[in-house]
Amino acid sequence: MVLKAEIHCHLEGAASPALVESQARKYNVDVSNIISNGVFVWNDFTQFLKCYDGAADLFRSADDYALLSETYLNELADDDCIYSELFISTDHARAIGISEQDYIDGIAEGMRRAKEKTGIEARMIATGLRHGGPESVLRAAKYVAGNPHPLITGFGMGGDERMHHPKDLAPGFDVARDAGLGITTHAGELVGPQSVRDSLDYIKPSRIGHGVRAIEDPDLVKRLADEQIVLECCPGSNISLKVYDEFEDHPFMALRAAGISVTLNSDDPPHFHTSLKREYEIGANEFGLSDVELTQITRTAIKAAFVDEETRKQLL
C-alpha cells in the first residue's frame, strides 16, 4: 500500500456531481447547464471555470462547506491519503453572500470531522483569482493576513493564467508572505515558460501549481532544479484540459529526471475524471513509477507542505 499526500486540489472543484446535484435539490436550482448524465460538462478552460463557479454557487453556508470538505477528505482517507492541502477562495464566500469567516469556519469544521474519523491532516491555502485582477488578489491576501486561522497556512492563485502580469499581482503575495504564509501560484499550465519565469521573479513562490510547460526551456528547468522549486503536477488535469494530448507527451518524468521535485495531485478531480488515487495509478501505469518511487513522491509533497514542523515530522 502506498500512502499518498496531496498539495494541489481546489475545494469547490472537488465537489462531485452527485453532491452538487444534491445541493441543487436543496436550493431548488437547475444544474442541467453544468451537469449532464452525472458528469460535469465543459469544453475548454474558460467553460471549465464557468462550470466550476456554477458548482461552487451551490455551497451557500458554513454547514454546506463543512459537508463539502468532510466528504472530500473522507474519500481521500479511504484511498490512503494522509495529508491534503485544499485551495479555498474567499471570493466564493463573497459571491454567495456569506462572510469570509463563516466560509473558513465551515471548511475547518469539515476538516476537524474528517480528521476525527480518519486521522487525515488537512490545511487550507487561501487563493486569489487571477482573472479577478491585482486588486482582488490583494483583497484576498489582506483578509487572511488580517484574520489568521491556524488551518490556513498558505496563499496561492488560480484562475486564468492568460490574464495579468505577475509583476502586477505580486503585492497580494507580499502581504501573504509577510503574514508568514507559504507561497504557491499556478503557472506554466496554459502559458509557456515565460509565465513560470515571471512568477518566480515577482511572486517568489516555493512551489508552482503545474509548472509543466517549463520543460519548453532548458535554462528554466535548470533554474527550477537549482532553486528547489517544487512542482504540484496534475497529469490527469493536463490531459483533460488538453495541455498535452497523451500521457506519453507529458513531461512529468523529464522534469523529474532533470532533478526537479515533482508531486502528484488531482486539481479538480471530478471535472477531470480523476482522483488522487488515479493520479498515483497514472504515475505507476503511464510513467512506470514503482511503489518506492511513488512513496518518495508522497514524501516530497509532505516536505513541501505548508505545515508546522511537528506535524510534518509525524507525517514523514
Ligand code: ADE
Ligand atoms: N482553478 C481551478 N482549477 C484550476 C486550474 N487547473 N488552473 C487554474 N485555475 C484553476
Ligand code: ZN
Ligand atoms: Zn489547480
